[in-house]
Amino acid sequence: MKPAPFTYHAPASVDEAVALLARWGPQDGRVLAGGQSLVATMAFRVARPAHLIDINGIGELAHITIKDGVLSIGACVRHAAFERNSVPGPTGALLRKVVRNIAHYPIRTRGTFCGSVAHADPASEWCCVMAGLDGVVVLRSSRGVRRLRAEEFFQGVMATALEEDELVVAAELPLLADGTRTGFQEFSRRKGDFAIAMALVCYRLENGMMIEPRVAIGGAEAQARRIPQAEQALRGRAPGADVFAQVGAAAAAAIDPLEDINNTAAYRRSLVRALVERALESAQ
């Protein structure tokens, strides 16, 4: 399982990378960041880029910054960065809960948040986070900068609005308000495997009632998204097992589940139901 031949480029700056993409993107050029997904698909020769543009040497892409209530995650930030207390507040707490579910330790050392977002596997945890928190993907090309909301960016299974000459330079997440409770649950055959379904929930308590609800489902449909019917079932209610069960049921009913040889739509629905309930029960 050796990759097909390619020409290798290692730009030292974003400008250089963008210029390379302008030239080679339309000629089967791909960006190499963590490589934990891309190199595997290249080993199977399912992906056969003629040009690889390795952005790992671009220092300016390796940062997490917070400005004006927005968390900006550079394209080279590794999954492992979120295992530590690198992000404060409820957003950081949520990211720490999520990252534990991503693959395994050596994968998290190399794989990147933005790479996962650009790859848009339905089972990607970060895609679920982007959808759930209304994240923004920042794209650069020789034609300029585009900022796309998650729901515009994700277009289906492994499909995004990324143009062939564009580079994801950052993903942005609006910081959750202090006091926001967050929960995340996923289910896979073995821990670290691709999730069959996952649920991400957030809410704040005001006078004992849940407000600003977010319920996002990933792994179960072609792309991760917020489920308005589920959020509606949460809004203005007091937390409790009955309410959580209703929210779970609403989410399960609202999704259009993926089916594969091992997982029926019915199974994904029942998983979503259970995972939403548990995410809510565990939210803190």
Place this chain on the structure above:
Amino acid sequence: MTERRAITLSVNGKDYPVAVEPRRTLVDVIRDDCGLTGTHIGCEHGVCGSCTVLLDDEPVRACLMFAVQAEGRRIRTVEGLQQGDELHPLQQAFMRHHALQCGFCTPGFLMLAVGALEKRPDLDDEELVEMLSANLCRCTGYENIVKAVRAAATEMKARA
């Protein structure tokens, strides 16, 4: 066939100048060009962990990187674990606790454990199993690997 690049890999503190196509994976170059065959290939798609090496002290899957990406980085493989004739505590523990049978997954587990324990010597039992679940073994059923790593962790802390 694309043009070969002349790069120098630093493995276990020694420089290896090689000329490789960009598509050659790090594990293939370590094995075939540097002649260090202790790092093994079990799947070539990043699942089994047999190819685990340390890159700047972090465990990575050498089958998911290209050799050209590793220039200027410090690579450590199983061949570099012992100090002269003295085996690393993990190597000794693996032998003492029968943590290997066919030995194919062993270098990958050793490097994974070295990387993890050097950074976090105080992993508790659950974290230890979690960490070790990153790699596959088909012979031992894992129990002795967990025991060996736990014993070595204690030893490594004592020596530190």
Place this chain on the structure above:
Amino acid sequence: MTIEAERWIGASVERLEDPPLVTGRGRYAGDMAFPHQLHMRVVRSPYAHGIIKQIDRAEARALAGVVAVWTAADIADLPPIEFREGPIAKLAPFRQRVLAGNRVRYVGEPVAAVFATDAYLAEDAAELVRIEVEEIDPILDAAATPGEFAPGLTTEPTISRQGYGDVAVGFNAAAAIVELDLTIGRHSGVPLETRGAIGRYDAARDVLELHGAAKVPHRNRETLAQMLGRSTAALHLYEGHVGGGCGIRGEIYPEDVLVLVAAMRLGRPVKWLEDRREHLMAANHSRQQRHRVRAAVDTQGRLLAIDDEFFHDQGAYIRTHAARVVDMSSGILPGPYRLPHYRANGHFRLTNKTPAATYRAPGRYETNFVRERLIDAIARKLRISRVEVRRRNLIGPHEMPYERPLVALGDEVVMDSGNYELLLDKALARAGWDALEREVARRRAAGEYVGLGLAVYLEKSGLGPTDGARVVVHTSGDVEVITGGASVGQGFETVMAQVCAETLGVDYRRVRVVHGRTDRIEYGIGAHAARATVMTANATAAAAANVRAKALDMAAQLLQADAASLTIAKGHVVRCDGAGASVSLGDVAHHLRPTSSTRGARAPGLAADGWFTTAHMTYPYGVQIAVASIDAGTGGVRIEKMLIAFDIGRAINPMLVRGQILGGAAQGLGGALFEEFQYDERGQPVSVTLADYLLPTARDVPVIDVLLTEDAPSTCNPLGIKGVGEAGVAAVGAVIASAIDDALGGRGDITRLPITPQFLKAIIDGHRAT
């Protein structure tokens, strides 16, 4: 003071194999390289079934660095791959050719071979080979009516019929009958090292070499020599380190033959390494059977008859094992229970999937599942406890040796020794069965899905008939044991060294064990079917005893003492009473060298052969207990507790025995919960990566309690050993099915392995709806 020789047998000593393996100095097939070697890449059929119309290799051949591209036409003189035990006329038409001729029968079948100067290039070239196939609908269900294999031949080459008594009598007398339709999913060994082989022709000596051999080098040498028309003196196999056998490695595959033929014809060493994707679709599959089975019992739950109609999914061809797995299945299904009447019809069926063969405990993983499901069903039907039903049916120690008129591995089934009920009692006590039952009941009442499982099983090992070994003492005092054995990682060298060391009177660390080398010893049985410890260890003991006698005889002269008053301890011949001088074995060897003036009429050399012959296989046995819970929300399973109790006869190295059991148990768990080779309706394999074919990780395997007993040493060999290689895996499917079925209320829901969360969730949701 008397001198005590060191005891090595029964000691959990560290392995001799380990130092190179923990330091990265192993030599697996991939680690070997020969000057000027070529790399072979196999082009495999992308279709499950069809007629080959055309193979276009021009573009591949034209690639710089490609030396040759072969198809079947280039090796038309090669016969199909023969069965390991020799020709079987009835099954011969279903053998696999090295490269597909006019028909492809499974995705992954070798159709062409590319030889190039490096592996990356070889893969580039292989992609350029275009195969045009006129597709035929694949046969994917072994239980469906057989189709056509070739004109005049159906896809049912044979039916393995075994039985005794008259099942009709049993069923007519039945107080109750249970009937089950049970399936074991297709899965296999999947060792961490994929297959690999290097063919090399040493023109200087006219010897053709195969490096990277495994498991049965001597037998394979014979078969390969015949296939290639060479003398066995001119063909040698070399086993280096092997990354796990699991039963699937070491069978003659097309690729092994190709590298040998190519090495000769192309005049360069030829190296082939399989990648993981290839492995999952080209190395032997196993296990897939469907049993339509009935059992008749009396009012007490005692078995009167079992009637089993089963379908063995052999895949596309019959490989080196011929019909042994299906024969083993029908031969061993009754296990440790008394059974007056039995009939098994094992339909050996071909389908358009990867060919199947042995995987650790072949025929037993499957039939233990079937038999123990039957027993649980009987218990349920008669409302007798699952423990009690087993007690009533277990053969008793006073009935040993127990002959069952059945055949397994060509051997009559004669259980040599065993006290099954004693082991059952020990296991129940060790697990705290009664307390577990109460605990499970309490948790169930609180709404949990949790259950207890039990399985009692018979194993087999020590297949003979004969093995030999040679022990040589060097003048340095080091000892060499030359065996025809093989190591797949199980600690073969250490075990032989321990036996030799104790018999001879030396430290085991001074013993080197040679194996896997047809050029060092003419005969060998390799290592499989849990026979190495039984056969080769006994042969080693015999050879060591012969060397010991020679040493004592020579030393008696040197020490001016009676041989009877001497013993050997720590490599020195000494007087039993500890008095007087001693002489080292190395010195004794020196005195026995050909030019020695003290040798007298004695044969030169401190060395001897030893042989061991056995009439029958030996039958170890075990009990497994498990506690399993199901997450009602997801269907996820947690194995909370597991116990494996096994009577090993005698353990040479308890630490290694335990390791074998734990490793096997993890594999068994994989087959029960995670692993399956799945195909779509076009016969395309779906499980072609390790992200699809799921192997258990450290998180998935519970802590397993292992109880080893030595209550029933084998009467078949002087050391009393019964093998343990397959002990852990054999009943795991059975016991986990039993536990999960119990967790669901014991209604018989579990009729299939692997058990998936989705399946369980549907049942739980169904329960809740009613």
